[in-house]
Amino acid sequence: MTDLVLDDVSRWYGNVVAVNDVSMTIGPGVTGLLGPNGAGKSTLIALMSGFLAPSAGAVTLDGQPVWRNPSVYSRLGLVPEREVSFSYLTGRQLVQASAELHRLRDPRTATRRALEEVDLVDAADRAISTYSKGMRQRAKLASALVHEPEVLLLDEPFNGVDPRQRMHLMELLTRMGEAGRTVLFSSHILEEVEHIARHVEVVVSGRHAASGDFGAIRRLMTDRPTRYTVRSSDDRRLAAALMAHPGVRGVGLEAPTGATELHVEVTDMGAFARALPALARSEGITVRELTPTDESLESVFTYLVQS
Numbered sequence: 001m002t003d004l005v006l007d008d009v010s011r012w013y014g015n016v017v018a019v020n021d022v023s024m025t026i027g028p029g030v031t032g033l034l035g036p037n038g039a040g041k042s043t044l045i046a047l048m049s050g051f052l053a054p055s056a057g058a059v060t061l062d063g064q065p066v067w068r069n070p071s072v073y074s075r076l077g078l079v080p081e082r083e084v085s086f087s088y089l090t091g092r093q094l095v096q097a098s099a100e101l102h103r104l105r106d107p108r109t110a111t112r113r114a115l116e117e118v119d120l121v122d123a124a125d126r127a128i129s130t131y132s133k134g135m136r137q138r139a140k141l142a143s144a145l146v147h148e149p150e151v152l153l154l155d156e157p158f159n160g161v162d163p164r165q166r167m168h169l170m171e172l173l174t175r176m177g178e179a180g181r182t183v184l185f186s187s188h189i190l191e192e193v194e195h196i197a198r199h200v201e202v203v204v205s206g207r208h209a210a211s212g213d214f215g216a217i218r219r220l221m222t223d224r225p226t227r228y229t230v231r232s233s234d235d236r237r238l239a240a241a242l243m244a245h246p247g248v249r250g251v252g253l254e255a256p257t258g259a260t261e262l263h264v265e266v267t268d269m270g271a272f273a274r275a276l277p278a279l280a281r282s283e284g285i286t287v288r289e290l291t292p293t294d295e296s297l298e299s300v301f302t303y304l305v306q307s
Protein backbone atom coordinates (compact mmCIF):
# COMPACT_ATOMS: atom_id res chain seq x y z
CA MET A 1 0.00 0.00 0.00
CA THR A 2 1.22 3.46 -0.85
CA ASP A 3 -0.57 6.37 0.75
CA LEU A 4 0.20 10.00 0.15
CA VAL A 5 -1.15 11.94 3.12
CA LEU A 6 -1.72 15.69 3.46
CA ASP A 7 -2.18 16.79 7.03
CA ASP A 8 -3.58 20.32 7.57
CA VAL A 9 -1.45 21.59 4.71
CA SER A 10 -1.39 25.29 3.83
CA ARG A 11 0.76 27.17 1.38
CA TRP A 12 0.80 30.89 0.92
CA TYR A 13 2.68 33.15 -1.47
CA GLY A 14 3.00 36.50 0.30
CA ASN A 15 -0.59 37.51 0.97
CA VAL A 16 -2.08 34.90 -1.38
CA VAL A 17 -3.30 31.73 0.33
CA ALA A 18 -3.06 29.17 -2.48
CA VAL A 19 -3.77 26.11 -0.29
CA ASN A 20 -5.74 26.50 2.93
CA ASP A 21 -5.60 23.82 5.62
CA VAL A 22 -6.11 20.82 3.33
CA SER A 23 -6.15 17.25 4.65
CA MET A 24 -6.56 14.28 2.33
CA THR A 25 -5.23 10.78 1.75
CA ILE A 26 -4.44 9.58 -1.75
CA GLY A 27 -4.27 5.80 -2.01
CA PRO A 28 -3.66 3.28 -4.83
CA GLY A 29 -5.77 3.56 -7.99
CA VAL A 30 -6.65 6.65 -9.99
CA THR A 31 -7.73 9.80 -8.12
CA GLY A 32 -8.99 12.95 -9.82
CA LEU A 33 -8.11 16.30 -8.26
CA LEU A 34 -10.96 18.47 -9.50
CA GLY A 35 -11.25 22.23 -9.19
CA PRO A 36 -11.71 25.42 -11.22
CA ASN A 37 -8.76 27.46 -12.46
CA GLY A 38 -6.79 29.01 -9.63
CA ALA A 39 -8.20 26.56 -7.06
CA GLY A 40 -4.72 25.52 -5.94
CA LYS A 41 -4.37 22.23 -7.86
CA SER A 42 -0.87 22.95 -9.23
CA THR A 43 0.29 24.14 -5.83
CA LEU A 44 -1.07 20.95 -4.22
CA ILE A 45 0.71 18.78 -6.80
CA ALA A 46 3.97 20.69 -6.25
CA LEU A 47 3.57 20.10 -2.50
CA MET A 48 2.82 16.40 -3.04
CA SER A 49 5.84 15.92 -5.28
CA GLY A 50 8.30 17.63 -2.94
CA PHE A 51 8.87 20.65 -5.17
CA LEU A 52 7.37 23.08 -2.70
CA ALA A 53 7.57 23.32 1.08
CA PRO A 54 4.27 23.58 2.96
CA SER A 55 3.93 26.88 4.86
CA ALA A 56 2.11 24.84 7.52
CA GLY A 57 1.21 21.16 7.95
CA ALA A 58 2.93 18.15 6.40
CA VAL A 59 2.87 15.96 3.30
CA THR A 60 4.03 12.39 3.89
CA LEU A 61 4.38 9.24 1.81
CA ASP A 62 3.81 6.18 3.99
CA GLY A 63 4.76 8.28 7.00
CA GLN A 64 7.92 9.80 5.46
CA PRO A 65 7.97 13.58 4.86
CA VAL A 66 8.07 14.41 1.15
CA TRP A 67 9.83 17.77 1.46
CA ARG A 68 13.66 17.58 1.32
CA ASN A 69 13.68 13.80 1.38
CA PRO A 70 15.50 12.30 -1.64
CA SER A 71 14.63 8.73 -0.61
CA VAL A 72 10.97 9.65 -1.20
CA TYR A 73 11.63 11.37 -4.55
CA SER A 74 12.60 8.03 -6.09
CA ARG A 75 9.11 6.74 -5.28
CA LEU A 76 7.36 9.67 -6.99
CA GLY A 77 6.92 10.58 -10.63
CA LEU A 78 5.67 14.01 -11.75
CA VAL A 79 4.20 15.00 -15.11
CA PRO A 80 4.12 18.81 -14.99
CA GLU A 81 1.66 20.95 -16.94
CA ARG A 82 4.35 22.92 -18.76
CA GLU A 83 5.80 21.69 -22.04
CA VAL A 84 9.21 20.05 -22.34
CA SER A 85 11.79 22.85 -22.71
CA PHE A 86 14.22 20.75 -24.74
CA SER A 87 11.96 19.82 -27.61
CA TYR A 88 14.94 19.37 -29.96
CA LEU A 89 15.63 16.13 -28.04
CA THR A 90 14.05 12.91 -29.25
CA GLY A 91 11.56 11.17 -26.98
CA ARG A 92 14.17 8.52 -26.24
CA GLN A 93 16.82 11.11 -25.32
CA LEU A 94 14.41 12.89 -22.97
CA VAL A 95 13.45 9.68 -21.18
CA GLN A 96 17.05 8.47 -21.02
CA ALA A 97 18.16 11.81 -19.51
CA SER A 98 15.60 11.26 -16.77
CA ALA A 99 16.85 7.67 -16.26
CA GLU A 100 20.40 8.97 -15.89
CA LEU A 101 19.36 11.71 -13.45
CA HIS A 102 17.80 8.98 -11.32
CA ARG A 103 21.12 7.10 -11.57
CA LEU A 104 19.41 3.92 -12.72
CA ARG A 105 21.71 0.97 -13.17
CA ASP A 106 20.62 0.30 -16.74
CA PRO A 107 19.20 3.56 -18.17
CA ARG A 108 18.85 2.19 -21.74
CA THR A 109 16.69 -0.74 -20.72
CA ALA A 110 14.63 1.41 -18.35
CA THR A 111 14.11 3.92 -21.18
CA ARG A 112 12.98 1.22 -23.59
CA ARG A 113 10.55 -0.17 -21.01
CA ALA A 114 9.06 3.28 -20.24
CA LEU A 115 8.64 4.08 -23.95
CA GLU A 116 6.88 0.76 -24.42
CA GLU A 117 4.64 1.43 -21.45
CA VAL A 118 3.32 4.67 -23.03
CA ASP A 119 3.23 3.26 -26.60
CA LEU A 120 5.81 5.67 -27.95
CA VAL A 121 8.33 3.23 -29.37
CA ASP A 122 7.66 4.02 -33.05
CA ALA A 123 8.19 7.77 -32.58
CA ALA A 124 10.97 7.47 -30.00
CA ASP A 125 13.75 8.59 -32.32
CA ARG A 126 12.03 11.69 -33.66
CA ALA A 127 12.49 15.16 -32.16
CA ILE A 128 9.78 16.03 -29.62
CA SER A 129 9.12 19.25 -31.59
CA THR A 130 7.52 17.03 -34.29
CA TYR A 131 5.14 15.34 -31.79
CA SER A 132 1.44 16.04 -31.36
CA LYS A 133 0.32 17.38 -27.99
CA GLY A 134 -0.82 13.90 -26.92
CA MET A 135 2.54 12.38 -27.88
CA ARG A 136 4.38 15.10 -25.96
CA GLN A 137 2.28 14.26 -22.92
CA ARG A 138 3.20 10.59 -23.33
CA ALA A 139 6.89 11.48 -23.63
CA LYS A 140 6.65 13.42 -20.35
CA LEU A 141 4.80 10.47 -18.84
CA ALA A 142 7.54 8.05 -19.91
CA SER A 143 10.15 10.32 -18.42
CA ALA A 144 8.20 10.44 -15.12
CA LEU A 145 7.83 6.64 -15.15
CA VAL A 146 11.33 5.60 -16.05
CA HIS A 147 12.34 4.87 -12.44
CA GLU A 148 9.11 2.90 -11.86
CA PRO A 149 7.66 5.13 -9.13
CA GLU A 150 4.78 3.88 -7.00
CA VAL A 151 3.13 7.31 -7.14
CA LEU A 152 2.42 9.22 -10.31
CA LEU A 153 1.22 12.84 -10.19
CA LEU A 154 -0.02 14.57 -13.35
CA ASP A 155 -0.95 18.25 -13.62
CA GLU A 156 -3.79 18.79 -16.15
CA PRO A 157 -2.55 15.97 -18.43
CA PHE A 158 -5.50 16.19 -20.85
CA ASN A 159 -5.33 19.92 -21.52
CA GLY A 160 -5.21 20.60 -25.26
CA VAL A 161 -4.96 16.89 -26.14
CA ASP A 162 -7.19 15.78 -29.04
CA PRO A 163 -10.01 13.28 -28.24
CA ARG A 164 -8.31 10.18 -29.65
CA GLN A 165 -5.05 10.85 -27.83
CA ARG A 166 -6.99 11.75 -24.69
CA MET A 167 -8.66 8.34 -24.78
CA HIS A 168 -5.26 6.72 -25.21
CA LEU A 169 -3.83 8.63 -22.25
CA MET A 170 -6.87 7.74 -20.14
CA GLU A 171 -6.39 4.07 -20.93
CA LEU A 172 -2.75 4.31 -19.86
CA LEU A 173 -3.64 5.91 -16.54
CA THR A 174 -6.41 3.38 -15.92
CA ARG A 175 -3.97 0.55 -16.60
CA MET A 176 -1.46 2.03 -14.15
CA GLY A 177 -4.12 2.42 -11.47
CA GLU A 178 -5.24 -1.17 -11.99
CA ALA A 179 -1.64 -2.31 -11.63
CA GLY A 180 -1.70 -0.89 -8.08
CA ARG A 181 0.01 2.44 -8.65
CA THR A 182 -1.15 5.54 -6.81
CA VAL A 183 -2.11 7.87 -9.67
CA LEU A 184 -3.41 11.41 -9.14
CA PHE A 185 -4.27 13.81 -11.94
CA SER A 186 -5.69 17.32 -11.80
CA SER A 187 -8.45 18.65 -13.99
CA HIS A 188 -11.04 21.42 -14.12
CA ILE A 189 -13.35 19.29 -16.30
CA LEU A 190 -15.88 17.06 -14.60
CA GLU A 191 -16.24 14.65 -17.54
CA GLU A 192 -12.49 13.91 -17.65
CA VAL A 193 -12.56 12.94 -14.01
CA GLU A 194 -15.76 10.94 -14.45
CA HIS A 195 -14.12 8.80 -17.11
CA ILE A 196 -11.26 7.34 -15.14
CA ALA A 197 -11.13 8.42 -11.51
CA ARG A 198 -11.97 5.82 -8.90
CA HIS A 199 -11.93 8.55 -6.31
CA VAL A 200 -12.36 12.33 -6.54
CA GLU A 201 -11.01 15.15 -4.39
CA VAL A 202 -12.54 18.57 -5.04
CA VAL A 203 -10.69 21.80 -4.23
CA VAL A 204 -12.07 25.32 -4.50
CA SER A 205 -10.31 28.57 -3.60
CA GLY A 206 -7.49 26.63 -1.94
CA ARG A 207 -9.87 24.68 0.28
CA HIS A 208 -10.84 21.03 0.27
CA ALA A 209 -14.51 21.09 -0.75
CA ALA A 210 -15.55 17.44 -1.17
CA SER A 211 -14.22 13.92 -1.43
CA GLY A 212 -15.68 10.60 -2.51
CA ASP A 213 -16.35 8.32 -5.44
CA PHE A 214 -17.59 9.92 -8.61
CA GLY A 215 -21.25 9.05 -7.97
CA ALA A 216 -21.18 10.86 -4.61
CA ILE A 217 -19.55 13.95 -6.11
CA ARG A 218 -21.96 13.97 -9.05
CA ARG A 219 -24.92 13.72 -6.64
CA LEU A 220 -23.58 16.60 -4.54
CA MET A 221 -23.37 18.64 -7.71
CA THR A 222 -26.79 17.80 -9.12
CA ASP A 223 -28.80 17.80 -5.86
CA ARG A 224 -28.33 21.51 -5.45
CA PRO A 225 -30.74 24.34 -6.16
CA THR A 226 -30.65 25.12 -9.85
CA ARG A 227 -31.99 28.08 -11.82
CA TYR A 228 -33.67 27.93 -15.19
CA THR A 229 -35.04 30.42 -17.64
CA VAL A 230 -38.27 29.23 -19.26
CA ARG A 231 -40.02 30.61 -22.33
CA SER A 232 -43.54 29.41 -23.05
CA SER A 233 -46.80 30.30 -24.76
CA ASP A 234 -48.11 31.79 -21.46
CA ASP A 235 -45.37 32.61 -18.93
CA ARG A 236 -47.77 34.14 -16.38
CA ARG A 237 -50.01 31.07 -16.18
CA LEU A 238 -47.02 28.77 -16.08
CA ALA A 239 -45.49 30.86 -13.25
CA ALA A 240 -48.68 30.47 -11.20
CA ALA A 241 -48.79 26.70 -11.83
CA LEU A 242 -45.09 26.31 -10.96
CA MET A 243 -45.49 28.15 -7.67
CA ALA A 244 -47.75 25.35 -6.48
CA HIS A 245 -45.17 22.68 -7.41
CA PRO A 246 -43.34 21.22 -4.37
CA GLY A 247 -39.90 21.09 -6.06
CA VAL A 248 -39.97 24.79 -6.97
CA ARG A 249 -38.25 27.17 -4.52
CA GLY A 250 -38.90 30.42 -6.30
CA VAL A 251 -40.44 31.90 -9.44
CA GLY A 252 -39.81 35.32 -10.98
CA LEU A 253 -41.17 37.07 -14.06
CA GLU A 254 -39.07 39.69 -15.82
CA ALA A 255 -39.41 41.61 -19.03
CA PRO A 256 -35.92 42.99 -19.73
CA THR A 257 -36.37 43.33 -23.48
CA GLY A 258 -40.13 43.60 -23.73
CA ALA A 259 -40.73 39.84 -23.98
CA THR A 260 -41.28 38.19 -20.60
CA GLU A 261 -38.77 35.79 -19.08
CA LEU A 262 -39.72 33.29 -16.45
CA HIS A 263 -37.00 32.42 -13.90
CA VAL A 264 -37.44 29.32 -11.83
CA GLU A 265 -35.31 28.03 -8.96
CA VAL A 266 -35.74 24.33 -8.22
CA THR A 267 -34.37 22.03 -5.53
CA ASP A 268 -34.11 18.89 -7.66
CA MET A 269 -33.34 19.50 -11.30
CA GLY A 270 -34.06 15.91 -12.39
CA ALA A 271 -37.55 15.90 -10.83
CA PHE A 272 -38.28 19.36 -12.28
CA ALA A 273 -37.22 18.37 -15.80
CA ARG A 274 -39.52 15.34 -15.60
CA ALA A 275 -42.50 17.24 -14.10
CA LEU A 276 -42.48 20.33 -16.34
CA PRO A 277 -43.85 18.80 -19.58
CA ALA A 278 -46.86 17.21 -17.79
CA LEU A 279 -47.55 20.39 -15.85
CA ALA A 280 -47.45 22.53 -19.01
CA ARG A 281 -49.65 20.06 -20.88
CA SER A 282 -52.30 20.03 -18.14
CA GLU A 283 -52.44 23.84 -18.32
CA GLY A 284 -52.54 23.84 -22.12
CA ILE A 285 -49.22 25.73 -22.28
CA THR A 286 -46.43 25.09 -24.82
CA VAL A 287 -42.88 25.23 -23.40
CA ARG A 288 -40.59 26.80 -26.01
CA GLU A 289 -37.29 26.91 -24.18
CA LEU A 290 -35.75 25.67 -20.94
CA THR A 291 -32.24 26.97 -20.25
CA PRO A 292 -30.19 26.34 -17.11
CA THR A 293 -28.72 29.70 -16.05
CA ASP A 294 -26.10 28.70 -13.50
CA GLU A 295 -24.63 25.53 -14.91
CA SER A 296 -21.04 26.74 -15.01
CA LEU A 297 -18.61 24.56 -13.13
CA GLU A 298 -17.68 27.63 -11.07
CA SER A 299 -21.22 27.90 -9.68
CA VAL A 300 -21.25 24.18 -8.88
CA PHE A 301 -17.98 24.54 -7.03
CA THR A 302 -19.17 27.64 -5.18
CA TYR A 303 -22.23 25.70 -4.04
CA LEU A 304 -20.06 22.82 -2.83
CA VAL A 305 -17.95 25.16 -0.72
CA GLN A 306 -21.00 26.77 0.88
CA SER A 307 -22.70 23.48 1.73
Ligand SMILES: Nc1ncnc2c1ncn2[C@@H]1O[C@H](COP(=O)(O)OP(=O)(O)OP(=O)(O)O)[C@@H](O)[C@H]1O
Pocket (backbone or CB within 6 Å): 013, 016, 017, 018, 035, 036, 037, 038, 039, 040, 041, 042, 043, 044, 188
Ligand atom coordinates in the same frame (compact mmCIF):
# COMPACT_ATOMS: atom_id res chain seq x y z
N1 LIG B 1 4.40 31.59 -7.40
C1 LIG B 1 3.26 32.18 -7.06
N2 LIG B 1 3.25 33.42 -6.52
C2 LIG B 1 2.10 34.01 -6.16
N3 LIG B 1 0.87 33.47 -6.28
C3 LIG B 1 0.80 32.24 -6.80
C4 LIG B 1 1.99 31.52 -7.24
N4 LIG B 1 1.60 30.31 -7.73
C5 LIG B 1 0.25 30.28 -7.62
N5 LIG B 1 -0.23 31.41 -7.07
C6 LIG B 1 -1.64 31.72 -6.76
O1 LIG B 1 -2.14 30.67 -5.95
C7 LIG B 1 -3.46 30.33 -6.33
C8 LIG B 1 -3.54 28.86 -6.72
O2 LIG B 1 -2.81 28.67 -7.94
P1 LIG B 1 -2.59 27.24 -8.63
O3 LIG B 1 -1.78 27.46 -9.86
O4 LIG B 1 -2.09 26.29 -7.62
O5 LIG B 1 -4.09 26.86 -9.01
P2 LIG B 1 -4.62 25.80 -10.09
O6 LIG B 1 -5.84 25.21 -9.50
O7 LIG B 1 -3.53 24.88 -10.49
O8 LIG B 1 -5.04 26.72 -11.28
P3 LIG B 1 -4.68 26.57 -12.84
O9 LIG B 1 -5.43 25.38 -13.29
O10 LIG B 1 -5.22 27.87 -13.38
O11 LIG B 1 -3.19 26.45 -12.90
C9 LIG B 1 -3.86 31.29 -7.45
O12 LIG B 1 -4.52 32.38 -6.86
C10 LIG B 1 -2.52 31.72 -8.01
O13 LIG B 1 -2.62 33.01 -8.57
